[in-house]
Amino acid sequence: MIHVRVAVLGASGFAGGELIRLLDAHPSAEVTFLGGHGSIGKTLAEVHPNLASLAVGTEILREPVGAGVAEMADVAFCSLPHGASAELAPTLLEAGTRVIDLAGDFRLPASAYPDWYGFEHPAPDWLSKAVYGLPELFGEQLPGAQLVANPGCFPTPVILGLAPLLSAGLVEPGPIHVDGKTGLSGAGRAASEATLYASSEESVRPYRVPRHQHTPEMERGLELATGFTPGVVFVPHLVPAVRGVVTTAYAPLTSCATTEVLTSCLVDAYARRPFVRVMAPGEMVDSKRTRGSNVVELQAVADTRTGTAVVIGALDNLVKGAAGQAIQNFNLVLGLDEATALPTLAVYP
Secondary structure, rough: OOOEEEEEEEOOOOHHHHHHHHOOOOEEEEEEEEEEEOOOOHHHHHHHHOOOHHHHHEOOOOOOOOOHHHOOOOEEEOOOOOOHHHHHHHHHHOOEEEEOOOOOOOOOHHHHHHHHOOOOOOOOHHHHEEOEEEEEEEEHOOOOOEEEEOHHHHHHHHHHHHHHHHHHOOOOOEEEEEEEEEEEHHHHHOHHHHOOOHHHHOOOEOOOOOOOHHHHHHHHHHHHHHHOOOOOEEEEEEOOOOEEEEEEEEEEEEOOHHHHHHHHOOOOOOOOOEEEEEOOOOOOOHHHHHHOOOOOOEEEEOOOOOOOOEEEEEEEOHHHHHHHHHHHHHHHOOOOOOOHHHHHHOOOO
């Protein structure tokens, strides 16, 4: 078994904590550097009390300076705010450290960043070298990759659900309408008015309509997977749950598509994939059933009355939507079994 030194940058965040929790059980990974801006000087146990019993629980979070990180790590997971990875990653990459970026900094063409993320991309040459890390669709590109753009939590179930149906000609490429629901951990750990208990309890709140940065990622991911360039309208919502994502996509049906045909297409596409669970006709996805696991549940229904395919996905936004998928990519980059150290069973109830 190989031995890989790992840095977790953004270790104080929710996704960073999940990375450390999952990596602790990984037989090839040793966490050798913990980075974070707002928690510098604190121990991991102070930032994440639930991780206090881990061997790295007494480790101090440090400023993630590229040269220093590269000396201590073979692979760096960047779970940083948007824009920070784009500044830091080139130094790591040029020093030979592989980077798996959990932010959105390497998912889109350079021209998209001013409009969707509000900054000019500082490392445009690296964008064409990044592999979009959705293993079920682009896994053959991952072995040996230097830079992996880990997908967002909302695009993951949308792209996985729609790509096989588009490729098979069972749905049309647009317009596609997507409704998304996410637990509050999807908003990050920093406190805001929207995530206060008094604001979120018994509330369902749309946000960033129609300018959510996952919109162009859905379009680009589907284009990379199918060759089609769909138009996506995306409306996300915060719901009063800690974790979990459910997306519902509506796409025009072709005349031959039934629920059974749509379901069969998804079953065939993911028959050998350990982290995709396709629901039988009549069964419904459930985000709670995925909690703590690296599984995404998919469901497809043909509404023949309106000529619409309804494609629904559910996952844990902190695992398959972030840290778990990043470790799945880590495994494939290094030539390991993609399921190494990743749970398929939910923490339920």
